[in-house]
Amino acid sequence: MQKPRTRWHILVFLAPAVLIYTAVMIFPLFNTLRLALYSKIDQERVYTGLQNFQTLFGDPIWSEQFWNALGNNFWFFLIHMLVQNPIGIALAALLSHPRLRFAALYRSAIFIPTILSFVIVGFAWKLILSPIWGIAPSMLDAVGLKSLFAPWLGKEEYALTTLALISVWQFVGIPMMLIYAALLTIPEEILEAGEIDGITGMSAFWKIKLPLILPSIGIISILTFVGNFNAFDLIYAAQGALAGPDFSTDILGTFMYRTFFGFQLQLGDPHMGAAIAGAMFAIILVGVCIYLFGIQTRMRRYQL
Amino acid sequence: MSSARKRPFNTLAMHGALILYTLIALFPVFVILINSFKTRKKIFREPLALPDAESFSLVGYQTVLKQGDFFLYFQNSLIVTVASLALVLLFGAMAAFALSEYRFRGNLLMGLYLALGIMIPIRIGTVAILDLMVSTGLVNTLWALILVYTAQGLPLAVFILSEFMRQVSNDLKDAARIDGLSEYTIFGRIVLPLVRPALATVAVFNMIPIWNDLWFPLILAPAEEVKTLTLGSQVFIGQFVTDWNAVLSALSMAILPVLLLYVIFSRQLIRGLTSGAVK
Numbered sequence: 001m002q003k004p005r006t007r008w009h010i011l012v013f014l015a016p017a018v019l020i021y022t023a024v025m026i027f028p029l030f031n032t033l034r035l036a037l038y039s040k041i042d043q044e045r046v047y048t049g050l051q052n053f054q055t056l057f058g059d060p061i062w063s064e065q066f067w068n069a070l071g072n073n074f075w076f077f078l079i080h081m082l083v084q085n086p087i088g089i090a091l092a093a094l095l096s097h098p099r100l101r102f103a104a105l106y107r108s109a110i111f112i113p114t115i116l117s118f119v120i121v122g123f124a125w126k127l128i129l130s131p132i133w134g135i136a137p138s139m140l141d142a143v144g145l146k147s148l149f150a151p152w153l154g155k156e157e158y159a160l161t162t163l164a165l166i167s168v169w170q171f172v173g174i175p176m177m178l179i180y181a182a183l184l185t186i187p188e189e190i191l192e193a194g195e196i197d198g199i200t201g202m203s204a205f206w207k208i209k210l211p212l213i214l215p216s217i218g219i220i221s222i223l224t225f226v227g228n229f230n231a232f233d234l235i236y237a238a239q240g241a242l243a244g245p246d247f248s249t250d251i252l253g254t255f256m257y258r259t260f261f262g263f264q265l266q267l268g269d270p271h272m273g274a275a276i277a278g279a280m281f282a283i284i285l286v287g288v289c290i291y292l293f294g295i296q297t298r299m300r301r302y303q304l
Numbered sequence: 305m306s307s308a309r310k311r312p313f314n315t316l317a318m319h320g321a322l323i324l325y326t327l328i329a330l331f332p333v334f335v336i337l338i339n340s341f342k343t344r345k346k347i348f349r350e351p352l353a354l355p356d357a358e359s360f361s362l363v364g365y366q367t368v369l370k371q372g373d374f375f376l377y378f379q380n381s382l383i384v385t386v387a388s389l390a391l392v393l394l395f396g397a398m399a400a401f402a403l404s405e406y407r408f409r410g411n412l413l414m415g416l417y418l419a420l421g422i423m424i425p426i427r428i429g430t431v432a433i434l435d436l437m438v439s440t441g442l443v444n445t446l447w448a449l450i451l452v453y454t455a456q457g458l459p460l461a462v463f464i465l466s467e468f469m470r471q472v473s474n475d476l477k478d479a480a481r482i483d484g485l486s487e488y489t490i491f492g493r494i495v496l497p498l499v500r501p502a503l504a505t506v507a508v509f510n511m512i513p514i515w516n517d518l519w520f521p522l523i524l525a526p527a528e529e530v531k532t533l534t535l536g537s538q539v540f541i542g543q544f545v546t547d548w549n550a551v552l553s554a555l556s557m558a559i560l561p562v563l564l565l566y567v568i569f570s571r572q573l574i575r576g577l578t579s580g581a582v583k
Contacts, residue, residue, distance in 0.1 A: 009487040010402050014414065017399035017458050020391075024455035025421055028429035028436055035431055091325060094318050102319075108570050109326045112333065115566050117516035119538045120558050123551065124332045133548075135335065135351045169328070181578035201314075222423075230425040233518040237538060253427070253519075260431060261523075274431040281428045288423050 033281065036274035052275035066276070068247060069255040070283075072160055076251055077228040079164035080171075085220055087168070088175025089213075093205055095176070096183040107180070114173035122237030125166045129153055153238065156248040163249055167234055171227075175220045182216035183209060215299055222291040229284050232257060252280050333559060340364055340552040347548055364549030365557075368540070371550070374557060376529070377536030384446050384532060385514050388453035389507050395454070396461030396506065397499070401491050403462065404469040405477075415466070421459030426452065427519060437524055444527040452520050457510040468502035469495060505576030508569050515562065533558060 039048040056062050091110060095103050113121065128135050129152055137149040152162040186209060194200070194208050232253030235243055241258050243250035258266075260273030338354055339347045346359035353359070368374060403415050426433075433452060434443070442448040472495055480490050496503075521535040531539070537558040544550040566573075 007406065007408070010406050010408055012488075013398040013402035013491070017395040017418070017462065018414070020395065020451065021418060021421065021455050021458050024433065024436070024451050025426050025429065025458075026417075028432035029424065029426075031432035031435070032429045035435075087325075091322070094322055097318060100315075100318065104574075106322045106326055107574065110329045111570070111574070112563070112566065113329050115512050115516075115562050116333070116559060117534045117562070118518060119516075119534050119541070120336075120555055121332075123541055123555055124336050127548075127551070128332055128335060133348065133351060138351075172329075177574065177577040184578065226423060226425060230427045232427070233516075236518065236522075256430075257519075270431050270435075277428050277431060281424070284424065284428070 029281075032274045032277050035271055036278045039271050040269070052271055053278070056272070056275050056279065062272075065247070065250070065255060066279070069250045069252050072249065073229060073231075073251040075160060076164045076167070076231065077225060079161060080168060080224050080228055081221065083165065084168040084172050085175050085217070085224065088172050088220070089179050089217070091172070091176045092179035092183055093209070095180055107176075110176060111173035113170045116170070118170075118233035119237045121166060121170050122234050125169075126153060126238050129162070154245060156245050159239070159245060160249045163235060163238060166238070167231070170234075174223070178216055178220055179213055182213040186212050215296075218291065218295050218299060221295075222288065225287045225291075226284055229280060229287070252276065252283075256280065336552055336555050336559065340549075340556040344549055347552070361549070364547075364551075364553030367544070367547060367550040368553045368557060371544070372536065372540045372554065373528070373531075374533070374536065374540075374554075377531050377533040378561065380446060380530055381515060381533040384449045384453065385511060387446075387450045388457065388514055389510055391450065391454040392457035392461050392510055393503055393507060396458050397465050397496060397503065398491070399458070400462045400465035400469055401495060404466040405495075415462075418459055418462045421456070422463060426456045430519070430523060434523055444525050444530055446525065446530055448524040449520055449530075449532070452524065453510070453514045453517075457506075457514075460509065461506045464506055465499060465502055468499045472498050504572050508573045508576055511565065511569070512562075515565075533561070 036052055037047060037049055038045050039052060040046070056066055094100070095107055097103075127133055131137065131149075131151045137146055140146050140149050150158060152158040190208060190212075191204060194204050199207055230253055231251060235249050235251060235254050236257070239249050241254060241261075241263055243254045243258075256273055256276040259276055260268055260270055262268030335351065339351060341355040341361065342353075342359045343361040343363070346353070346355075350359070355361075399418065403411060403418075437443040437448045442451070476494060477490055480494055485493070516534055517532075518534050518538060521532045522538075525531070526535065537554050540554050541551050544554070
């Protein structure tokens with residue numbers, strides 16, 4: 001192994017990946033944070049320090065939009081945590097049952113929405129929920145619940161929740177697969193030992209399996225968090241850049257896009273866009289740190 | 305668990321729950337596909353009926369093929385996805401080989417540096433990425449997308465591949481060294497073929513997000529001749545909102561290639577997801 005001369009091949013092996021990664025990912029990331037400290041005044045880029053952030057948090061027009069987007073984003077995340085992950089875990093628990101027939105078939109079918117693009121998913125649900133087409137109301141009518149129907153995507157109070165549930169529908173496959181994988185690694189002996197002690201069925205799930213898959217649930221939570229806080233595509237595809245009705249479905253991704261590129265009445269401002277990106281970066285960083293240092297290290301791992 | 309084995313009722317309930325959820329998962333896709341083959345009148349009158357001789361119509365597909373350049377979009381998406389995957393796999397494997405095979409100063413640090421990108425989404429840097437692409441003249445070219453997706457895919461690829469490369473036997477590589485093979489030949493002829501399953505896993509993980517991405521095509525390559533299928537269908541549907549036949553057909557045409565890829569690669573994807581490669 002130890003050779004006195006420079007081992008050029010190491011450099012050759014590393015160079016392409018490190019160069020592309022640095023030039024297209026790391027450098028722009030820091031450059032974006034740097035650009036957030038500048039403003040365009042009279043066609044010139046001027047260093048203005050933290051003024052963009054002052055505008056973002058201090059100016060009522062901006063701060064109201066920012067807090068609205070952030071609050072919506074948290075609601076979006078909460079629905080994923082409360083609906084997507086429990087359903088994913090439940091499906092995985094059913095699928096991992098030994099001697100269940102057609103498990104592979106169910107698994108493949110339930111994963112299909114996950115592979116579709118947001119554009120397809122957004123429009124497909126928009127059509128299905130549309131009062132013009134009438135699939136949703138006539139289906140509710142068939143079970144006698146027609147009075148419950150409302151144009152969910154068009155109402156301020158329901159639109160965000162509806163979109164979050166659509167996103168849940170799309171991505172439930174991911175927690176399902178990861179938990180399924182974790183459940184398969186639980187050795188049969190442990191479950192049999194539990195059976196001898198009279199722990200079977202549901203209580204085996206709660207008392208033996210769930211504690212063993214907690215680390216996977218942690219990973220899923222942080223993946224959901226990061227994914228939700230830079231989400232954009234679904235809202236853009238279904239509601240447009242204005243995240244209607246009346247910004248009720250605006251999240252940080254759409255807010256940043258709108259600020260960066262501008263829309264009907266407002267010119268795009270890359271520096272304010274960069275400031276919002278900086279805020280998103282901080283939020284994601286805080287989330288990841290909470291996970292890495294607060295949750296992951298404290299979680300009890302069992303040697304299997 | 306054993307009680308479920310004995311009681312047929314439990315098995316039935318389990319199948320019931322799974323069938324119910326499978327229906328929920330597939331219903332929207334099914335509705336879009338069947339209605340894309342029907343006449344406008346029937347789409348509204350009987351949205352849940354299968355197309356029959358009377359209601360069958362391809363008028364939506366005709367509009368789509370006439371108005372939208374879907375073959376071009378498809379070709380662009382294919383070029384971007386295949387090229388990005390090839391670069392992610394080649395450069396990722398090379399870097400993973402360097403990190404797992406050689407001991408050198410800064411090895412651990414380099415590994416951590418490359419792993420940073422696993423958790424931090426590349427979208428945060430969009431403002432500066434657009435700047436970069438404008439100043440290098442790459443904006444509105446497929447190269448802009450290929451570079452971004454390569455950078456996005458590399459961190460996880462290096463991470464997964466170096467885990468697998470550590471398992472390749474050292475004796476094999478040392479034997480090759482004694483036979484006088486260069487380090488490049490060892491990488492290309494011995495290590496790469498041995499980690500082929502891991503390469504497939506990485507490819508399948510990256511394929512779907514690249515194919516489906518809307519953000520970067522919208523920002524870096526919105527021009528007509530470089531539109532990807534995802535962006536192309538988004539724009540097309542936006543323009544034809546009221547032409548339900550065209551919208552449903554465009555959606556179906558966007559669904560079918562992904563569905564086909566999924567049928568081909570689903571075993572690989574599910575094996576990858578469940579093999580614990582992403583722990």
